[in-house]
Amino acid sequence: MNSTRMKIIIQDEWTSMNIEELFRNIWEFPKKVMHELRMDKAVSVNGQVINWNTPLKHKDEIIINLRESHDVDTPSPHPLEILYEDDYLLAVNKPAGMATHPNENEKNSLVNAVAYYLQSTEQIHKARHIHRLDKNTTGVVLFAKNALSKVVLDKMLNDRKIKRTYWALADGIIKRRKGDITAPIGRDRHHPTRRRVSKTGQQAITHYNVLETFLKENLSLIECSLDTGRTHQIRVHLSYIGHPLSGDKLYGGSAHFQRQALHARKLEFTHPFTLDNIQVIAPFLDNPPIFEQFL
Template sequence: MLIKVQQNWTGISLESLFRERWKAPKKLVHEWRMNKEVKLNGHAAPWSTSLQQGDLLSIPLMDMADDEAVQATNLEIPILYEDEWLLVANKPAGIDTHPSQPGDRRSLLNGVAYHLQQTGQTCMIKHIHRLDQDTTGAVLFAKNRLIGSILDRMLEERAIKRTYLALVEGSLHKKQGDINAKIGRDRHHATRRRVSPTGQAAITHYRLLHHDPNRNLSLVSCTLETGRTHQIRVHFSHLNHPLAGDTLYGGKKIFPRQALHARKIEFTHPILEEKMVITAPFLDKPEIFDERL
């Protein structure tokens, strides 16, 4: 894969680009370095070489798809953004982010694999985060090992911001707030989580957008400092404002699923160094959220 050296990289060494700017996996960098697979302007260059804007950097990113691991299935998954490095898909309700058991071919990962197959791409595909089965919205995928490791680190360092929309029952007392409550497993239920003093740290920031007095529902925008399983669902249930439709956590069956949508994802592209803001349209029919939001 050819990469044009960005202006911001001018003057730094080839080694600094990989080890300091990208913080690429040491094992991967060592493999490329020993095999002299990284080339600058078509030639193997010393790793101390300073980069200049417009230089062409060649990286051996031929991470092939594993056909046995991810079977391609036509699920008509909307692709919100795509380039040679990564893509963002809009996950519908009713499917897992990745296969939950051997032979499962109806996950988001299978649907994205089909998209790659139909567009003649033979790269690997890896989800960077996940959504619950009945949560909709934006999910970020990497197309090779290098970008996968960089995005994993960015997620860990909270450099990838995800904004969710949720409809919760009742009227919230505060227009905005933070829910700081540890989350652990519910020993009485295999899949449910609960607020627990012995659980993992979990912080949800929320902002009230609108209250519908006719249905007694509140639309809230949420961002997370942590990514615990069912975090938004557990936290609002803990406040006695469960998500509409979320029967697992005490919500009324107003909708066929919990009213939760990963509306927006924001990050700086690791290679292009551009600010990415990707918004996921609502997918429900009949609609749960209003597209005018």
């Protein structure tokens, strides 16, 4: 097992709380994790191992020594655009044609590229993605740098405290400028990878806002946000309302582009350990360009 040190400075809002309250109520660490940290005496404050019920002061320094697995993803060198990085997390810009995480036959995923970046910068961390993008969708993907960061960020994502905004070019002129698509999504029995709107599927809600329409090209530039994160959600929902993503052959889109015109444009959240307001915007990566010509 490797050991990773995680340093957290007590913010003014947490003054007078104790370690127990911070771990349980603010960051909602699992009971098993808290038990292991307590048994390992893995938590110190200003260099001292203290009682977990001792009130904390503003700017106290908490150090958590984490037991980390040796199991690190295979590093694979690949150009990587880092959009945001600190001691706890990493946001990167995923290009088209790259899977978010590796499968049995493929080791050139974004996870492998991030593993290479971390190794090359002498950071002993396992790359842990918080969410995924389809292989041919571009944009920002968030990674945690240790197991505790992942627990907290996973919970934030699940509680919709991490806002993800997508830009898309949809076929046709969408008449309604703003709308919500509420339709459950399930597997398509007739296709191994396709999804479809299905009464027996999982609840899925997509909000969209038409930014601009282009009559000549018969395209609508839209901004989407999700209340749920179902596989292919935006692609399925836009196809369902008769405006599939341009370039999305799987869901009936036109052949306007060589990939589905979907880009994870922005990520916004309050940093769980610094309380900073984080906003990450992902530049467009396509060559030849897809979105730039319509801005």
